[in-house]
Amino acid sequence: MSESIRTATAEPQRGSLIPLRTYEPPQVSERAEHRRERYRRRAVAQRREIRQARAAADLDPDGKDGFAKPSRRVWCGRARTFGSVAVKVRHDEGGSHAHFSGVQHCGSVWACPVxxxxxxxxxxxxxxxxxxxxxxxxxxxxxxxxxxxxxxxxxxxxxxxxxxxxxxxxxxxxxxxxxxxxxxxxxxxxxxxxxxxxxxxxxxxxxxxxxxxxxxxxxxxxxxxxxxxxxxxxxxxxxxxxxxxxxxxxxxxxxxxxxxxxxxxxxxxxxxxxxxxxxxxxxxxxxxxxxxxxxxxxxxxxxxxxxxxxxxxxxxxxxxAIRWSRGLRDALGMGREKTDQEIVDEMERIGEIQLLIAPSLFNRSVRSYRSACLILEAAERGDYGYIRRTLGGSGYTITLPDGHTVAMMCDYMTEAA
The missing domain is CATH 3.30.70 (Alpha-Beta Plaits)
Incomplete structure (x- = not known):
C-alpha cells in the first residue's frame, strides 16, 4: 500500500465520527456560498411542492399518510436508481468547483434554483x-x-x-x-x-x-x-x-x-x-x-x-422562457439549439471524478441540502478525512491527487486495481 494511502487512512476510527450538523469549514468561498443558497432554495421549493400536491389530494400537507404525486422537480438532486453518484471537480481561474454527477436533474428553467x-x-x-x-x-x-x-x-x-x-x-x-x-x-x-x-x-x-x-x-x-x-x-x-x-x-x-x-x-x-x-x-x-x-x-x-x-x-x-425566431440560428451559424434538459445533463461530463458514492449511501447520508454542499466543499479542498467521517466505512471510492484510487468497502481502504 502506498504512502499516500496510508496517510489517507490515518483518520479518526469508528466511534469518533463528527456529526454533520456540527461541522463548519473555517472559510467558505463566495462560489460555495452561492451554491448553498441555490441548494437551500431548491429544498424549500421541493417542500412547498410536496405540501401543495398533498393538499390538492385532500391529504394533510405536512402529514406522512397517503401519497400525492408531485412533479419531477421534487426528485431533482437525488441519486438515480442505477449507477454510482460521482463527485466531479473542475479547475478554472476561480479555483476548484465540484458538482454531483449521476443524480436526477429536473431541467426546469423557471422553478428550479439549481x-x-x-x-x-x-x-x-x-x-x-x-x-x-x-x-x-x-x-x-x-x-x-x-x-x-x-x-x-x-x-x-x-x-x-x-x-x-x-x-x-x-x-x-x-x-x-x-x-x-x-x-x-x-x-x-x-x-x-x-x-x-x-x-x-x-x-x-x-x-x-x-x-x-x-x-x-x-x-x-x-x-x-x-x-x-x-x-x-x-x-x-x-x-x-x-x-x-x-x-x-x-x-x-x-x-x-x-x-x-x-x-x-x-x-x-x-x-x-x-x-x-x-x-x-x-x-x-x-x-x-x-x-x-x-x-x-x-x-x-x-x-x-x-x-x-x-x-x-x-x-x-x-x-x-427564451425563444429564437425561426431560421435565425441557422442564419447566424449557431447550429441546433439544445433542450434545457440536454444543457443540465451535459454538466455531468465536466470535471474529473474524485469520489464515487453508492446510490443507497448517497440518499441516506447526503439527503439534506447542507450535507450535499459540505461534501462538495470537502472535495474542492481535498479534505478526504471529512468525507470519511461523513460517509462512514463503506459504499464509496476516493481518487487521491496522485491518481491512486481507494475503495471503502468495509472499515478499511483498499487500493483498487
Missing part, C-alpha cells in the same frame, strides 16, 4: 455569441422591453396570457410585418422575465430585434414611437392596458459601447452584456425598488410567500 442558472447561463452565452456574429456581419440590434400595466389584483397566469397574446397579435399584424420589411428586421430573440413588487406580478418580455443595418442611438426615439403605437394597439385588443410611452424601453446595442443600457449589470460591458441581460432575468435581484425575483420568495417562510411561489410555479409550467 437547474435554472445552468440553463440560463448557457443561453446567455449563445445569445452573446449570436449578437457578436450579427454585428460582425454589419447588422444592428435594438433591445426592446414589452410590458403591460399591472396591479396586485392581477393573477400571474392571466397577466402572462395577456402579454403573450398581445405580442403574438402585434407580430402577426399587417402593420408590424410592413414595419419589419421597411426597417430590415431579420429576426428576434425573446425572453420572458417575471418579478414581484408593490404592484403585484410584473411579467414582461425582453426582445432583441436584429436588423440588417446598424441601429444608432439617434434612432432609438423613432423606433420607440413606432413600436409603442403597435404594441399599445395589440395590448388593448388582448384585453390589457399598456404602460406609458416613457416606460416603454428601446435601446440600441452597438459593439464596444461602455454599457448596453442603464439596467445592465455594472460588471457587464457592451455586447458581452446582452446575453446575460436577456437570459438571466429570473436569477437576478429585481431592479425596481421593492421588486424581487421569484427565487427570492424561497427566502421567506410565510404563507404568503409560499402561496406566491406556488402561483409562479403553476403559471410558468410548460411555457418557454
Amino acid at each position: 437547474c435554472a442558472p445552468i440553463i440560463r447561463r448557457e443561453r446567455a452565452d449563445e445569445i452573446t455569441e449570436g449578437a457578436r456574429r450579427h454585428i460582425a456581419m454589419g447588422g444592428g440590434i435594438a433591445m426592446v422591453t414589452f410590458t403591460i400595466r399591472h396591479s396586485r389584483a392581477d393573477g400571474l397566469s392571466d397577466s402572462m396570457q395577456v402579454l403573450a397574446d398581445a405580442y403574438s397579435d402585434m407580430s402577426r399584424s399587417r402593420a408590424f410585418r410592413g414595419w419589419k420589411a421597411e426597417r430590415g428586421m431579420i429576426g428576434h430573440i425573446t425572453s420572458t422575465e417575471i418579478t414581484y413588487g408593490v404592484n403585484g406580478w410584473h411579467p414582461h418580455r425582453h426582445v432583441l430585434m436584429l436588423f440588417s443595418r446598424p441601429v444608432s442611438h439617434e434612432q432609438e426615439r423613432v423606433l420607440q414611437g413606432e413600436l409603442f403605437a403597435m404594441w399599445s394597439h395589440a395590448v388593448e385588443r388582448s384585453g390589457g392596458e399598456t404602460v406609458s410611452r416613457e416606460a416603454f424601453d428601446v435601446r440600441a446595442v452597438t459593439s464596444g459601447e461602455e454599457q448596453v443600457a442603464s439596467y445592465v449589470t455594472k460588471t457587464v460591458k457592451g455586447v458581452e452584456g446582452i446575453g446575460k441581460e436577456v437570459s438571466l432575468a429570473d436569477v437576478k435581484a429585481g431592479r425596481a425598488s421593492g421588486s424581487i425575483n421569484p427565487f427570492q420568495l424561497l427566502d421567506v417562510e410565510t404563507l404568503d410567500a409560499e402561496r406566491l411561489w406556488n402561483e409562479y410555479a403553476d403559471a410558468t409550467k410548460g411555457r418557454s
